Amino acid sequence: MELSTVDFAELLQLRADVDAEIRRRESEEKAKAAKQVLELIRTHGLDIEDIASKSAKLGSVPATSTRKPVEAKYRHPDDASLSWTGRGRKPLWVVAWLDAGHALEALQIK
Template structure:
């Protein structure tokens, strides 16, 4: 089909027709897929309710427990870090001064 031969109204009509055909085929594909799924369920003797409850993950239970600090500044006990996530500025400064992270381990 040579689109350059169509006028503006013809192009708009073509777009409408194409959109309608896409919706129709999408509906057909979904129906076909649903039939295949139902056939598989019947073939294997599965229960659709059982599948629905097993496939949904349960939400995480509550909030996470706080993690104990793994590192503490030797001069300022209020500065601590669990070792998870981004290093706090005081740890970066400590490491930049040439000292080892192991020096900060809580024993």
């Protein structure tokens, strides 16, 4: 089919038809996959709870996982409450320190 020769209204209808067919096939594929999964569950004597708990143990990351905070690598020499991990944008106090001609290494936490 040469699309450049198709009327605009026909193109719109074609797009609608294609979208509808995609939705229909997607639904079929999902139903087919669900049927296969249920067959595997029955074949191996499992239940949904077994599958859910085992998949969590196989490396899926829970949605509520938290990361350990990164430790600070640099600290202000006069104000210990000001620290920086060395990641991301430099804090203003670090920029001021560097602008004053001091070395970043002088701020390192040892």
